Amino acid sequence: MVDSVRVVIAEDSVLLRDGLTRLLTDRGHEVVAGVGDAEALLAEIERLAAAGELPDVVVADVRMPPTHTDEGVRAAVRLRKDHPALGVLVLSQYVEERYATELLAGSSRGVGYLLKDRVADVREFVDAVVRVAAGGTALDPEVVAQLLGRSRKQDVLAGLTPREREVLGLMAEGRTNSAVARQLVVSDGAVEKHVSNIFLKLGLAPSVGDHRRVLAVLRYLNS
Amino acid sequence: MSTPASGTPQHPDGEADDPLPPVRATFAKETWKEVAHLLTNFPVDVFGFVYVVVTLALGTGLAVTVIGLPLLALGLSGCRLAGRLERRRVRALLGVRIGEPRRLRMDRLGFFGWLWAAVKDPVAWRHALYFFVRLPWGIVTFTVTLVMLFVGWPLLPWVARGMANADRAMARGLLSPSDELERRIAELESDRGIVVDTAAADLRRIERDLHDGAQARLVALAMDLGLAKEKLLEDPETAARMVGDAHGEVKLALAELRDLARGIHPAVLTDRGLDAALSSIAARCTVPVRVVADLPGRPAAAIEGIAYFTASELLTNVSKHSGARSASVDVWRSDDRLMLQVRDDGRGGASPDAGSGLAGLAERLDAVDGVLVVDSPLGGPTVVTAELPWREREFDHHG
Numbered sequence: 347m348v349d350s351v352r353v354v355i356a357e358d359s360v361l362l363r364d365g366l367t368r369l370l371t372d373r374g375h376e377v378v379a380g381v382g383d384a385e386a387l388l389a390e391i392e393r394l395a396a397a398g399e400l401p402d403v404v405v406a407d408v409r410m411p412p413t414h415t416d417e418g419v420r421a422a423v424r425l426r427k428d429h430p431a432l433g434v435l436v437l438s439q440y441v442e443e444r445y446a447t448e449l450l451a452g453s454s455r456g457v458g459y460l461l462k463d464r465v466a467d468v469r470e471f472v473d474a475v476v477r478v479a480a481g482g483t484a485l486d487p488e489v490v491a492q493l494l495g496r497s498r499k500q501d502v503l504a505g506l507t508p509r510e511r512e513v514l515g516l517m518a519e520g521r522t523n524s525a526v527a528r529q530l531v532v533s534d535g536a537v538e539k540h541v542s543n544i545f546l547k548l549g550l551a552p553s554v555g556d557h558r559r560v561l562a563v564l565r566y567l568n569s
Numbered sequence: 570m571s572t573p574a575s576g577t578p579q580h581p582d583g584e585a586d587d588p589l590p591p592v593r594a595t596f597a598k599e600t601w602k603e604v605a606h607l608l609t610n611f612p613v614d615v616f617g618f619v620y621v622v623v624t625l626a627l628g629t630g631l632a633v634t635v636i637g638l639p640l641l642a643l644g645l646s647g648c649r650l651a652g653r654l655e656r657r658r659v660r661a662l663l664g665v666r667i668g669e670p671r672r673l674r675m676d677r678l679g680f681f682g683w684l685w686a687a688v689k690d691p692v693a694w695r696h697a698l699y700f701f702v703r704l705p706w707g708i709v710t711f712t713v714t715l716v717m718l719f720v721g722w723p724l725l726p727w728v729a730r731g732m733a734n735a736d737r738a739m740a741r742g743l744l745s746p747s748d749e750l751e752r753r754i755a756e757l758e759s760d761r762g763i764v765v766d767t768a769a770a771d772l773r774r775i776e777r778d779l780h781d782g783a784q785a786r787l788v789a790l791a792m793d794l795g796l797a798k799e800k801l802l803e804d805p806e807t808a809a810r811m812v813g814d815a816h817g818e819v820k821l822a823l824a825e826l827r828d829l830a831r832g833i834h835p836a837v838l839t840d841r842g843l844d845a846a847l848s849s850i851a852a853r854c855t856v857p858v859r860v861v862a863d864l865p866g867r868p869a870a871a872i873e874g875i876a877y878f879t880a881s882e883l884l885t886n887v888s889k890h891s892g893a894r895s896a897s898v899d900v901w902r903s904d905d906r907l908m909l910q911v912r913d914d915g916r917g918g919a920s921p922d923a924g925s926g927l928a929g930l931a932e933r934l935d936a937v938d939g940v941l942v943v944d945s946p947l948g949g950p951t952v953v954t955a956e957l958p959w960r961e962r963e964f965d966h967h968g
Contacts, residue, residue, distance in 0.1 A: 409836065415836060415839065415840045416836075416840045416841075439827060439830070439836075440827060440830075440831055440835065440836065440837070440849070441849075442837040442841070442845060442846075442848065442849060443845070443848040443849070443852075444837060444841050444844075444845035444848065445837070445841075461827075463820060463823045463824065463827070466816065466819065466820050466823070488849075488852070491852045492848045492849055492851070492852040494852075495848065495851050495852040495857065495858060495860070496848050496851065496852075496860055500857065500859060
């Protein structure tokens with residue numbers, strides 16, 4: 347996970363675009379291109395794909411010209427359909443459960459959706475970029491809270507212990523067992539036990555692979 | 570007080586008529602005034618009838634020519650003027666106060682704008698009708714009063730009162746400003762006042778939040794960073810700690826700005842509608858909130874905005890005051906109404922009295938013909954239901 351990843355940035359604020367570029371290159375990653383709107387992003391990805399130089403991950407803002415509403419989300423959904431190998435990390439001033447659901451429709455492989463503020467925690471943010479580039483998931487804690495709140499399975503969720511709820515949240519954010527363990531300052535084994543308990547209580551088949559696991563959890567919450 | 574005139578009705582414009590004293594066999598001042606009114610009915614009504622018939626007949630008869638419609642419009646404007654004089658006579662002699670109708674409303678400026686507005690002016694037509702139907706009545710009142718004066722004067726006060734009351738009813742019915750349209754306009758004007766007031770209050774709130782929140786934080790942050798810059802060489806360890814504090818401070822400022830901007834208008838409300846926008850305010854509540862939205866489409870943006878704001882305020886109340894363990898938000902459409910219901914299992918006792926947050930909400934809803942119903946017995950549960958008119962969206966916002 348320490349390899350340099352190749353990134354395309356789509357962000358209409360030049361200030362933020364330069365900041366993101368500086369931050370990522372400082373950590374040894376390569377910013378292949380920076381664009382200012384969704385049209386330019388789609389064109390740039392097509393150009394790179396045609397040249398056989400598809401980047402590892404796209405970092406895109408949700409609100410971009412011309413309408414400043416949800417261009418970023420729509421471009422991301424389209425890119426994920428056209429280029430399944432491409433990771434897409436969407437940044438936004440606000441996170442919304444509805445956009446997350448649209449982004450995750452079908453698969454949670456190589457997708458991220460974070461509050462823009464999270465770039466302030468440089469290490470966490472760069473970790474998320476790398477994780478999404480490698481096919482992982484990065485969901486903002488706030489989105490996860492909304493998904494948990496909107497879920498129709500409140501009765502079952504109420505049956506979880508507070509610790510299990512915590513683990514479920516971190517799992518839905520896309521973290522691996524060891525990352526969850528680090529965050530909660532417990533052993534990997536303890537996390538594994540919590541995870542299997544959660545799957546048992548939710549009635550889900552324990553799945554292998556972190557991104558499959560995320561998808562299972564999210565499907566469950568949304569059903 | 571048992572005379573028929575004692576129950577003088579209150580007018581929609583709020584002005585009370587002069588109270589009438591009971592009829593007595595000895596002639597009171599009011600009776601003389603009524604008699605004077607009934608006697609003047611004849612000349613006034615003859616003049617009014619002739620005026621209306623001549624101008625309207627001329628105007629409509631010549632409508633095919635260039636001067637026809639202007640003549641009709643002039644004639645109708647004259648009816649308004651005559652109506653004003655008649656209201657004065659009624660007020661002076663019968664003690665009936667009738668508010669002035671609104672001035673002529675022109676959709677367009679210029680001669681043709683005036684012409685069109687004057688020709689279809691409902692007030693003028695009602696006044697014309699008044700003068701048209703009055704002539705036979707004027708003859709009757711004049712004759713009867715005259716005869717009674719000479720041969721039946723002991724009964725005159727009662728007869729005069731009866732006929733004067735008919736006059737009062739006629740004047741109120743046809744000379745008053747209180748038709749449906751006029752009333753609706755007055756209502757809308759007061760609603761607009763409330764909307765303007767709440768908009769101004771919102772701006773003040775935003776200014777205050779910016780001033781006390783993010784702005785203050787940024788000042789503190791600039792100070793911290795300035796100090797850290799000075800410490801950088803002589804005491805790098807302290808400087809690092811200060812930069813760390815500043816980092817925390819700036820993240821808080823960002824979160825505050827985000828909350829503030831969302832409070833003004835969340836982008837997702839415009840993009841995806843009420844259902845999607847409710848997720849984040851539900852997640853923000855301090856207790857678990859179940860959201861169920863069952864809407865066949867999207868209502869007008871203004872209605873969505875007010876519904877969102879209402880839900881947001883009600884959930885803030887749940888967080889702050891209710892002591893609830895769980896809450897729910899339900900949104901559905903019922904015929905031409907948008908219904909929003911927030912319930913919680915808290916301690917109840919919420920009151921929509923003046924000055925409370927709920928009263929402010931009720932006022933906002935009222936501005937769009939909405940209603941707020943609060944059911945909150947002591948000990949709970951609290952159920953607040955908002956009902957808004959379902960107005961269709963004027964255009965569909967991309968998909």
